[in-house]
Amino acid sequence: SLSQPEREGMFHRGPGLNLTSGQYTAPIAGYYTFTTTLHIVRREPWRKGQRCRRRRLRVLICVQSCCQHNSNLETVSQLESSGDLFTISVTGTLYLQAGQYASVFVDNTAGSPLTVQSGSDFSAVLLGV
Numbered sequence: 001s002l003s004q005p006e007r008e009g010m011f012h013r014g015p016g017l018n019l020t021s022g023q024y025t026a027p028i029a030g031y032y033t034f035t036t037t038l039h040i041v042r043r044e045p046w047r048k049g050q051r052c053r054r055r056r057l058r059v060l061i062c063v064q065s066c067c068q069h070n071s072n073l074e075t076v077s078q079l080e081s082s083g084d085l086f087t088i089s090v091t092g093t094l095y096l097q098a099g100q101y102a103s104v105f106v107d108n109t110a111g112s113p114l115t116v117q118s119g120s121d122f123s124a125v126l127l128g129v
Helices: none
Strands: 023-025 030-042 056-063 072-078 085-096 101-108 114-116 121-128
Touching: 030 056, 030 101, 056 085, 072 085, 085 101, 101 114
Parallel strands: none
Antiparallel strands: 023 101, 030 085, 030 114, 030 121, 056 072, 056 101
């Protein structure tokens, strides 16, 4: 059954999502498809002399907070010099054992403080065992 939303425009079904920790815990072992879309705002201008090639953001969905190459979903986005709002999405399939969790990580190599805006989302759906 659909549970009550914590705020307008948000819903979750099933017991796996912990809104406090931001972790989805697999109720049973199987293949899960994960999707996250983050709306990220740069809070201050680029630093003077900062190289454009270092303005990258990596967004990852990792199992058990371990972000090794073979157990995560990842996207890398080059941040443009103009604009303060970036939207970055990651989607894919991971295998989780029962009780394992997945969560979203942002690796900020941009050298400027960033804020994840409301309206960002994270979802998991069991595909099969």
